[in-house]
């Protein structure tokens with residue numbers, strides 16, 4: 354049974370793509386089959402693992418021109434496939450607006466056939482528009498990266514509102530997979546304050562694993578590799594491997 | 608004569624809001640009258656200077672319910688006014704889609720009457736949708752913050768494409784005000800690489816002032832103050848004051 358997880362937060366630059374790539378790769382390293390769907394027009398998940406300017410993309414799924422098996426690409430990493438994004442996606446939000454069932458397009462395509470993945474992750478753009486709504490409607494749960502910064506806290510209310518609306522109108526089974534603190538620096542008071550506020554608010558949902566700020570993480574996309582392949586001994590790689598273990602533990606049958 | 612500058616980059620978390628608040632405040636400190644327009648539904652520019660949940664907002668301008676003088680708010684800082692954002696803006700993109708002249712709404716309102724500002728800055732959301740298009744159509748020029756990171760370079764092509772389209776179809780006089788490096792850490796090779804690439808690409812347009820990564824900058828919004836009021840002796844305050852001087856020099860009559 355495939356589990357579909359959207360990685361979403363409308364605040365920009367909080368680590369959605371970094372988490373999408375590195376959690377996917379770390380889970381694939383434990384020989385679970387993972388598909389990463391890049392539904393952000395910026396296509397950072399695609400380029401971050403070395404897939405550039407792909408002609409066929411998730412756009413073809415949303416406009417129902419192609420099926421899932423037609424758009425899946427193999428990556429350089431075992432057990433880790435990608436549905437790339439491309440520039441056509443910039444116009445998709447306007448094109449989808451007048452279509453019936455516009456929020457359901459991705460769900461229909463991802464669930465139309467069992468193509469044998471254990472996990473599907475969806476990297477979302479920094480907005481609450483139709484692309485993110487498609488991801489939240491397709492998903493079983495949503496993983497929320499939260500940067501250890503003041504503005505990152507501000508936006509959580511809007512995100513939770515949107516999740517409640519999606520649960521009410523589009524996807525009643527949507528749950529919160531977990532809340533992940535990113536770019537954490539234990540020396541900074543601000544990081545500690547954000548950790549406290551997020552723990553008070555989300556309790557058990559907050560991952561025990563915290564992703565530290567680590568330059569090897571931000572260097573790895575320029576080498577088109579997840580950090581566990583770019584520098585397996587780095588703090589960044591350790592953190593994402595620990596996150597993968599915690600994620601799998603939460604999802605293993607009791 | 609008022610100059611209108613959009614602060615835009617669809618990549619998330621690159622320092623648009625931080626630059627909008629701190630450049631506005633630093634220029635206001637030299638007794639030029641500044642208006643900051645927050646067209647991002649996240650409303651970070653508004654909350655970052657202590658204006659929360661405002662009933663009247665830029666949304667009322669876009670749907671032509673109110674005039675500019677009705678939505679301008681005084682801030683705690685002299686020579687520095689704000690047109691706040693609010694949650695209604697989340698739906699604005701869909702509401703505007705079918706209206707005639709939908710990209711021109713903000714331009715019509717900002718230029719309808721001379722209300723006596725030297726500079727108007729517009730803080731944009733992390734997307735290239737109708738809100739950012741409204742800002743680029745209203746503006747004389749666009750200031751592009753670029754985070755010293757790999758993904759930040761990736762998105763510049765898409766942004767330049769959009770600027771060219773706006774110049775061709777909506778606002779032929781739109782120019783590039785400047786390119787600003789943010790969250791720079793001179794110890795990191797990645798920062799140096801991004802500086803080199805951006806300088807090769809944009810030449811003279813790149814500000815000599817570089818904004819360093821500085822924790823006082825990220826702490827200041829939680830105190831509802833620009834960094835020059837929160838900690839005037841910090842590197843962050845120095846950097847934004849230097850940027851204000853460089854900006855004013857470029858805009859002073861020769």
Ligand SMILES: Nc1ncnc2c1ncn2[C@@H]1O[C@H](COP(=O)(O)OP(=O)(O)OP(=O)(O)O)[C@@H](O)[C@H]1O
Pocket residue numbers: 364365366367368369370371372393395397477478479535536537564565566567568570571572589617618619620733756757758759
């Ligand atoms: N733990 C970390 N340590 C250091 N740098 C990081 C870390 N996580 C992410 N980064 C860097 O911070 C920047 C923002 O991260 P990322 O692009 O993953 O965020 P995002 O939420 O996907 O952004 P967007 O909103 O634009 O989609 C990137 O340049 C990334 O390399």
Ligand SMILES: Nc1ncnc2c1ncn2[C@@H]1O[C@H](COP(=O)(O)OP(=O)(O)OP(=O)(O)O)[C@@H](O)[C@H]1O
Pocket residue numbers: 363364365366479502503504505618619620621622623624625626647649651731732733789790791818819820821822824825826843
């Ligand atoms: N020079 C800096 N040093 C340290 N932190 C910074 C600096 N500039 C910005 N930040 C912090 O980085 C985060 C991202 O900056 P900011 O919110 O201004 O980016 P943005 O481009 O407006 O994001 P969005 O795309 O969500 O609108 C914020 O938490 C901010 O406080």
Ligand SMILES: [Mg+2]
Pocket residue numbers: 369370371393397477478
């Ligand atoms: Mg991203």
Ligand SMILES: [Mg+2]
Pocket residue numbers: 623624625647651731732
């Ligand atoms: Mg912002």
